[in-house]
Amino acid sequence: MSGLNLVVLASGRGSNFKAIQDHIDRGDLAAKIQLVLSDHADAPALDLAQAAGIPQAALAAADYPDRVRFDLALLEKIKAVPCDLIVLAGYMRVLSQVFIKEAPAPIINIHPSLLPAFPGLHAQRQAVDYGVKVSGCTVHLVNDILDGGAIIAQRVVPVLPGDDEDRLAARILAEEHRLYSEVIGKIANGQIKIKDQSVTILD
Secondary structure, eight states: OOSEEEEEEOSSOOHHHHHHHHHHHTTOSOEEEEEEEESOTTOHHHHHHHHTTOOEEEOOGGGSSSHHHHHHHHHHHHHTSOOSEEEESSOOSOOOHHHHHHOSSOEEEEESSOTTSSOSSOHHHHHHHHTOSEEEEEEEEOOSSTTOSOEEEEEEEEOOTTOOHHHHHHHHHHHHHHHHHHHHHHHHTTSEEEETTEEEEOO
């Protein structure tokens, strides 16, 4: 299916990437993943991409003198393919201001909390430790503040008695897999419009 051209950045297992590709394969999402990039050569996300016939590449930060040079190398890869949207799917590196400024398309991320609550790492553990009664996930624009870009959509997940980090994370992840593709679909059909660092929702 043609539609929105995506480039996915993933550092690990790639479950959100796979969920997006599954929605595309089922015909539920008008998009095409043009490239999967990782900062880890052994990332399972790359194996998933290869199995799906999607071009993939790994770049190691250690091969570059600094973060900016590494990000410029990523951008070179991204600019070599059609790209309407850059999708972070478990990408564990903070993007530099140079990357954000020079990116050829908007950048979105999904975070396992109801931002602005619990940004950064181990959001699910933070939620359990704090004792909140609801948590969830947030799709947001990426800017130069960690998990600080404009919020596009959120999904609430209850925190149940006896929850630990892993149980809560599993339930949030199931919602991530649905919400991320829903948001990308609405961007594809024009229901969500992104300009610079602002989001307009038309539905």
